[in-house]
Amino acid sequence: xxxxxxxxxxxxxxxxxxxxxxxxxxxxxxxxxxxxxxxxxxxxxxxxxxxxxxxxxxxxxxxxxxxxxxxxxxxxxxxxxxxxxxxxxxxxxxxxxxxxxxxxxxxxxxxxxxxxxxxxxxxxxxxxxxxxxxxxxxxxxxxxxxxxxxxxxxxxxxxxxxxxxxxxxxxxxxxxxxxxxxxxxxxxxxxxxxxxxxxxxxxxxxxxxxxxxxxxxxxxxxx
Amino acid sequence: xxxxxxxxxxxxxxxxxxxxxxxxxxxxxxxxxxxxxxxxxxxxxxxxxxxxxxxxxxxxxxxxxxxxxxxxxxxxxxxxxxxxxxxxxxxxxxxxxxxxxxxxxxxxxxxxxxxxxxxxxxxxxxxxxxxxxxxxxxxxxxxxxxxxxxxxxxxxxxxxxxxxxxxxxxxxxxxxxxxxxxxxxxxxxxxxxxxxxxxxxxxxxxxxxxxxxxx
Numbered sequence: 001x002x003x004x005x006x007x008x009x010x011x012x013x014x015x016x017x018x019x020x021x022x023x024x025x026x027x028x029x030x031x032x033x034x035x036x037x038x039x040x041x042x043x044x045x046x047x048x049x050x051x052x053x054x055x056x057x058x059x060x061x062x063x064x065x066x067x068x069x070x071x072x073x074x075x076x077x078x079x080x081x082x083x084x085x086x087x088x089x090x091x092x093x094x095x096x097x098x099x100x101x102x103x104x105x106x107x108x109x110x111x112x113x114x115x116x117x118x119x120x121x122x123x124x125x126x127x128x129x130x131x132x133x134x135x136x137x138x139x140x141x142x143x144x145x146x147x148x149x150x151x152x153x154x155x156x157x158x159x160x161x162x163x164x165x166x167x168x169x170x171x172x173x174x175x176x177x178x179x180x181x182x183x184x185x186x187x188x189x190x191x192x193x194x195x196x197x198x199x200x201x202x203x204x205x206x207x208x209x210x211x212x213x214x215x216x217x218x219x220x221x222x223x
Numbered sequence: 224x225x226x227x228x229x230x231x232x233x234x235x236x237x238x239x240x241x242x243x244x245x246x247x248x249x250x251x252x253x254x255x256x257x258x259x260x261x262x263x264x265x266x267x268x269x270x271x272x273x274x275x276x277x278x279x280x281x282x283x284x285x286x287x288x289x290x291x292x293x294x295x296x297x298x299x300x301x302x303x304x305x306x307x308x309x310x311x312x313x314x315x316x317x318x319x320x321x322x323x324x325x326x327x328x329x330x331x332x333x334x335x336x337x338x339x340x341x342x343x344x345x346x347x348x349x350x351x352x353x354x355x356x357x358x359x360x361x362x363x364x365x366x367x368x369x370x371x372x373x374x375x376x377x378x379x380x381x382x383x384x385x386x387x388x389x390x391x392x393x394x395x396x397x398x399x400x401x402x403x404x405x406x407x408x409x410x411x412x413x414x415x416x417x418x419x420x421x422x423x424x425x426x427x428x429x430x431x432x433x434x435x436x437x438x
Contacts (some may be wrong), residue, residue: 008327078311
C-alpha cells in the first residue's frame, strides 16, 4: 500500500507535467538560453570559455531549478491535494519524497541530459563532459530536495518567490562549489573522486531529511 | 466512535466559537449548523487533524488523537474520508484519473471499473474522458463526491456537500449518505440547508443537529 501510494504520486505528477508541458519546458529552455548566451557574449576565446564552462553551466542549472521550485507545492496547496496527502494513512514524508522525485525527473534530469550538448559550445573535452554530467546527476537531486524544503517553508507567503531564492540559493553554494569544482579538477588533471564523493555525501542526508523537513513545514502551512 | 471534547479555536486572539463537545456513535449522522464565519470549516479541519485545537481534544474509539498515540492517528486516517471546500481535484486530469489517483494516494485500492461505475451513478457517464477544467462547478463537485461511493472509510467528514448540486445528484447523494449511516458508518457534515436523509424504505433518517455559536 505504501509503495503503491508513492508511485501513484510520482505517476500523477509526471502526468500533470506532461499535460502542462509549457511549465516544465520553460525552465529547461531557460537553462539552454543562459548557457548559450555566454559563448556568444564572450566571443570565441577557447581558453576563457573552457575555464568558465563549469561555473556557467552549474549556475544556469541552479537558476533554472529555482524557477521550477516555486511550482513544486503551489498547485497542490491551492486545490486541496496537500490536505488529502496530510490526511492519508501513508506517512506524509514519503508522499512528499515522491513529489520531489517527480519534480527532479521533470526539471533536473533534462538538465543532466542537455549539459553535455551545451558543454560542447565551451570546447570541453569528452572527459570533462562526462564529469560534468556525472556531477549534475548527483548534484541536481540535492537542488530538488533542499529547494523543496524552502518551497514548503515559503508556501502561501506573499512574494514567496523572492523569499524562496534568498532562502535557498545560499544553501546551494556547497553544491555549486563541489559540482563545478569536479569539472575543473578533471580539466586540470586532478582526480574528480573527492568532489563527487562530497557531492554524494551531501545527497544522502538530503534524501533522508529533505522530505521529512518539507512534510513538517507543509503541515504548518496547512494549519 | 468519535468524541469531541471541549474543542475551542482561537483565530487572531479571539475565540471563534463557544467550546463544543459531542460524540458520534456508529450509525449516527450529525449536522453541523452555524452562521457564516462561526467556524464550521475550522472545526471540521480540527476534527480531521489538519489544524490544532486551542483546547480540548478529539478522541477516536476513546483514544485521544495526538502525538502520544501515532498508531491510533494512523488508524483514524485510514478510516477517514474528508471532502472539504478545496476539492483536491486536478484540472488537467479526467474525472476517472482524479478518482483513481486520489484513492491510491489515500491508501485505498480502486479498480477502474468500480471508479467508472461511481462516476456513472453521479451522472458523469459521458464526461469521464474530458479534463476537469472544461467541466462545470457542479460536475467538479460530483467528481469529488463520487469518492464517497468507492471509499471504504468509516467516518465521513463533509464540508458543505450539498452546494452546487442539481436535484438529481442531490437525491443520489442523500441516498448514499443514508446508506452509509445505515451500514453503521459515521457521518459528520456541515450545511446551511435543511437536508433530510431518507432511508431506502422512505422513512426520514435521524440526523442530530449541532449548532455552533459564536463565543
